[in-house]
Amino acid sequence: xxxxxxxxxxxxxxxxSLRLSCAASGITFSPYAMSWVRQAPGxxxxxxxxxxxxxxxxxxxxxxxxxxxxxxxxxxxxLYLQMNSLRAEDTALYYCAKDSGWYYGSGxxxxxxxxxxLVTVSS
Amino acid sequence: xxxxxxxxxxxxxxxxERATLSCRASQSVSxxxxxxxxxxxxxxxxxxxxxxxxxATGIPDRFSGSGSGTDFTLTISxxxxxxxxVYHCQQYGDSPRTFGQGTKVVIK
Numbered sequence: 001x002x003x004x005x006x007x008x009x010x011x012x013x014x015x016x017s018l019r020l021s022c023a024a025s026g027i028t029f030s031p032y033a034m035s036w037v038r039q040a041p042g043x044x045x046x047x048x049x050x051x052x053x054x055x056x057x058x059x060x061x062x063x064x065x066x067x068x069x070x071x072x073x074x075x076x077x078x079l080y081l082q083m084n085s086l087r088a089e090d091t092a093l094y095y096c097a098k099d100s101g102w103y104y105g106s107g108x109x110x111x112x113x114x115x116x117x118l119v120t121v122s123s
Numbered sequence: 124x125x126x127x128x129x130x131x132x133x134x135x136x137x138x139x140e141r142a143t144l145s146c147r148a149s150q151s152v153s154x155x156x157x158x159x160x161x162x163x164x165x166x167x168x169x170x171x172x173x174x175x176x177x178x179a180t181g182i183p184d185r186f187s188g189s190g191s192g193t194d195f196t197l198t199i200s201x202x203x204x205x206x207x208x209v210y211h212c213q214q215y216g217d218s219p220r221t222f223g224q225g226t227k228v229v230i231k
Contacts, residue, residue, distance in 0.1 A: 035220075045160075045168065045211055047220040061219050095167055109158045109215045111179065113167040 002026040002112045004096050009117030016086050016121070022079040022096030022114055030054075030074040033099035035110055036081050038092035038119075048094070049081065050104035059104050064090075086121045093118050125150055125214050129223035135231045142199040144226045146212035151192045156216030159188055159197045162225075163208045171210075172197065202228070 008020040022034070035050040049070040050059045058070050069082040079096050093116040101108030126149040136142055146157070155175035160168035170179040172188035175195055185200040199206055207230050212223040 044224045045213070045222040047222070050220075059218065100173070105215075105218060107154060107156050107174075107215065109156070109170070109173045109213075111170050111173070113169070115167050 002098065004098065004112060004114030006094065006096050006114045006117035009094065009119045011120045011122065012086055013123050014087060014121055017082070017084045018086065018119060020081040020083065020094055020096075020117055020119070022081075024077045024079070024098070027098065027112075029077040031102050033102055033104050033108055034070075034072060034079045035097045035099060035104070036070065036079075037095045037097055037110070037113075038090075039095070039116075040089075040092040043092075046092075050099070051079070052104065053102040057103070083119070086119075088121050091119060091121045124219055125152065125217050125221050127212055127214060127221055127223035129210075129212055129226045131226060132224070133227045133229060135229050136202055137231045138202050138204055140202050142197075142202055142206070142228055144197040144199075144210055144212075144228075146190075146195040146197070146223050148193040148195070148214060150217075152195070152214045153216035155191050156214060157188075157190070157195050158213045158215060159186075160211045160213065161206075161208050162211060168211060199228075204230075 003025045031053045036048040051070045067085045071080045095116045097110035098112040099108045130145045157175045159172040162168045176188045
């Protein structure tokens with residue numbers, strides 16, 4: 001059974017930083033691209049970032065480019081999202097999701113999702 | 124970026140009825156790279172349909188997807204009690220990936 005378990009969320013002041021983690025089990029982690037998707041309270045889903053299976057290529061939504069960094073450690077089956085210069089509008093439930101393919105794009109869709117970790121940016 | 128507009132915002136139906144959900148794109152979705160997800164309160168989204176019409180593993184055949192270009196449809200042939208949820212469409216043919224705002228299916 002595929003399991004994706006996010007952690008690292010919490011309350012942070014505007015301008016602060018957080019590092020989210022997503023531990024994967026039940027899958028062969030390394031070949032697959034991985035993504036982060038967020039959902040603000042009462043709102044729809046927003047794709048945030050993706051990383052190729054090797055970790056060599058990364059992609060970001062314009063709303064987080066230059067502030068967030070996605071990475072992965074294939075030896076630990078873990079995905080990360082380093083979030084800096086946080087803003088109130090970054091408040092959301094952050095999900096990690098496994099891609100069906102090795103690369104973002106090329107028809108790769110998100111087939112398994114974790115339960116999410118809540119990030120609240122407030123003073 | 125491709126904007127996806129889902130309609131209706133809320134669909135009020137009874138168990139056993141047929142549900143038809145629409146997802147319209149602001150420009151053509153390449154190669155029918157359109158997915159549908161189901162989300163229940165407090166739960167993560169679950170993949171139902173990919174490639175506009177292919178059911179994901181374990182998804183009952185009462186769920187079907189159709190469409191191409193800019194117009195896509197998710198149909199639930201006979202609503203079961205566990206189908207009352209929010210449904211999201213998402214395109215993955217163009218960067219950035221984008222989602223519709225969701226359709227909530229509620230019990231009438």
